[in-house]
Amino acid sequence: MTHKTDIMDWKECERKYIRKVEVDKGRINSLVKKAFQRLDRANSTEVSMDNISFVVEDYYEVIKELLIAFMLKNGLRSKNHQCLISYFYRKNQNFEKEAYLIAQMSYFRNRLEYYGEDIPVDFYNKNKEEFKKLIKIVLDILRWVWKRKIGDHGKSTERVVNLIKSLIK
Secondary structure (H helix, E strand, O other): OOOOOOOOOHHHHHHHOEEEOOOOHHHHHHHHHHHHHHHHHHHHOOOOOOOHHHHHHHHHHHHHHHHHHHHHHOOEEEOOHHHHHHHHHHHOHHHHHHHHHHHHHHHHHHHHHHHOOOOOHHHHHHHHHHHHHHHHHHHHHHHHHHHHHHHHHHHHHHHHHHHHHHHOO
16 A cells, blocks of 8 residues: 655745744754654564554654754754655755655654554555664764754764664664
């Protein structure tokens, strides 16, 4: 079962859903820390038919929190998840396949959240390793942005990023 999802146009995002904000290192660190905690939970959950949707939701939420941190590090805030994905894709066009996978995760998470629909087991089975790779990609991008924009002042975030990376097997 494949659900083709589109990525929102970045220009529309800029017009309607994006605003400039001050870079808030404390908030960024908190988001990364929460992503770490959620990833730890997702990785330690014994997956069953009863909880598979919630495990996928956790992986999506980890990615979403890291994308929020990515935007905040660049002085931007989004009013919706679709623009997080659009921004990721705009800044990393070589990760097109990954951007579309995040969009699919968002679609399934919304179906779970708002309609009570289970996330398809085959979606999890087909993509479970890709979820972890996606998290690593976003972490690598975050670390690069942090070093470029903040310099060596991001040591606490760097420690959290390294902890998260150690959980990605």
